[in-house]
Amino acid sequence: MKRHISCLVNMAFFITIMISLAQAAEYPAPEPTVPPQHLQILSSTDEGVMKSLIADFQQQQPNIAVEYIDLNSVPLYERFLQDYKNDATSDLIISSAMDLQIKLVNDGYAATHSTELLQWLPEWAQWRQQAFGFTSEPAVMVYNKKLLQGQDIPQNRFELIELLRDQTERFKGRIGTYDIQRSGLGYLFASQDAQQASTWGRLTENLNSVKVKLYDSTSQMLNAVRSGELKLGYNVLGSYAFSAVSHSDELGMILSSDYTLAMSRVAFVSNRARNPEAGHQFLDYLLSERGQRLLAVEAKLYPIHPKVTGGATLTDLQQDTQNRGPLKLIKLGPALLTYQDQMKKENFLSEWRKVIR
């Protein structure tokens, strides 16, 4: 993995790659009108996951053509700021990097969205009526069922630490997690771990002693666990894990019983959007019962609507964790800015680099 490279250089390199790799999927309007209605979504969620939602949205709004730009969360943040400087941004910004999204909203880039239809929306899932969390996806441990069985399966972080400490050799190079220098989501989970619990220090030390493998993306990590390259992945995004586990006999998923973090994908409408109206419409759709149901059934993204139940939904997640341990929903708000503080971030990452060699 990347070592001893300046974080900034690393980041810049990464951004260039990602921008060049940006995928823009076009969904022409089924029934275009004059003038044509165009919605541009800038999102860190894989286009494949959102496909069915966009199609369903276009059934309701057949006159809107949708352009879906798929970027990783950090380049997405940079691209938005660049667009904003040029006075024309995408209409709806969706990212799993809650902290970056909150920073954009806090710094005044978002338009206010009418919450008249959203009386059911829980407090933690919105901020300033500008930032809206529409999913609640847990950070889980994913393990290979063939390689990890019975008593060896850790049920919480304490057991994981114990396992790694006691059987260091057995797990050397067989544990994976996000590279928090390159994955915005990984950084978010790690910073929340550091902030929530005293286990973080010990966990990183033990991850280091087993030579943890670092990944940029969830799917890479899931593939590695499935293939048996990894025995266990830590802090894996639960929504992708849920799909993977349900499609594979090799994979198992653990909701940590000491606490389970849950992050939200955050959407906001830019206040320099080219077509803000369409942005608001899609946001309303994402939070509608119909959209939320589709998020559960098709995208498996743990939608938060209380009436949507079964499988990958917040209601089921709440039931699953009820008897296991606390579910810690990351609340939308300015506290998320803390780990975006330059000094804090630098310290946190340098501590991380010091430990994870």
Place this chain on the structure above:
Amino acid sequence: MLSNSGSLRVRLAALFGLVLLVGGALVLFATSNFATQAADEAYDKLLASAALTAMENLSVKNKKIAFDLPYASLDTLSLSENDRVTYRLKSESSGLLTGYDGLPEPNLPAMAEDYKNGKPHFFTAAYKGEDFRFIVLERLLVESGVQEKVWLQMGQSRLARTSLARDLTLKALVGIIALIILGLLFVWLAAGWSLRPLFKVEDELLQRKPTDLQPLTTQVPSEATHLVEAINRFMQRLQRNQDRNHAFIAEAAHQLRTPLASLQAQAELAAEDVDSEVFRERAERIRRNAQETNSRINQLLSYATLAHRVDVLIPEPVVLEEVVAKCLADLAPIAITQGVELSFDNNISDVKVTADPEALREVLRNLVDNSLKYGQENTTQQAVHVSLEHSENLDWVTLQVRDYGSGLPEELLQQVTRRFGRGEFRQQSGSGLGLAIVEQIVRGLGGKLELENGIQGGLKARLLLPVSS
């Protein structure tokens, strides 16, 4: 301005409502200021707590300033739900250490003043299109190799503050509106209650018989006593007028019935007469009687006109000489037919009195007429002298009409002056009737009438009138 008509209640309510509105507006203004201050105080504590928490994580490590922004700090600020936050850590030598660039700068003297008093420095400034409230904390780091001042500036938009202030103000507004409504209701009821005595007066007046002109007996508050007194005085005048009219009608009936009966009797006798000489004599008597009756009717009507006029005199400055001259000119033909000398001595030229000219002329006409009619019997000097001179008191003038006849009997002189006030003139005949009119009018003009028998006989009628200034 409010017009004089309209409902007292509405006037009171409008006035009181205006006072309440102005008062309410002042209270609301004060409350709004107070609420803003209170909201600022409350949320300033939150801001101070967040900044102080953060300040605790400021340290020196390896000769460098280290700052670990605690999660709790910004989490504290998220207690004011929808407010944006910003912060920066700045040092004397290296400028911005972490946080946001481009925050509004504090006013340095004001900040120094606050620090001198041991208080954190707060200020409000516009930032990124919104009003922000800022706190600036200062700390002098003196540790292994580092000696430097650092400032932590933390800011929060004012949404929660304005909404709290608006909330407080709205609650006060509800109270103020309730108070205004209660006040108006109170005025409405109080006005009704206060006006009740007036309604009682109204009732008493409505229930009276048309002829009842007795004073009102309803007890009224002091503010309404003048009104009731005025009503009572008015009714008194009405009563006097009515009494006078009754007396006049009775008198007129009496005065007319007797001569008419006598005329009828004489006419019946004349009808039976065959002797043309006797018939002529009777006819002549009838003619004289008719003439006398006619004159009496004229006097009665004249009295009625003037008696009415007494109540409606319209005084104005009048040149007395002109009135006298005109009046005498009118009467001159009668004097000439009767062979009476009519003279006018004016000892003051151009004197003006304040009087109703019509009434004054009538008075003078009556006096001179009386003298021409009744002052020429049993006399050697057939004359009427009118003279105008100053009274002893220089503010008054005396207009005297003098004849040289037999004058008036002493008791009649008394009667004339005594009886007029009561509006009675029964049993008076001839000159008495005229004098009754004159006396009443003169009194209405603010003057006096003096009657006196001359030493060498004849009647002196003196009219004393105030000179107009």
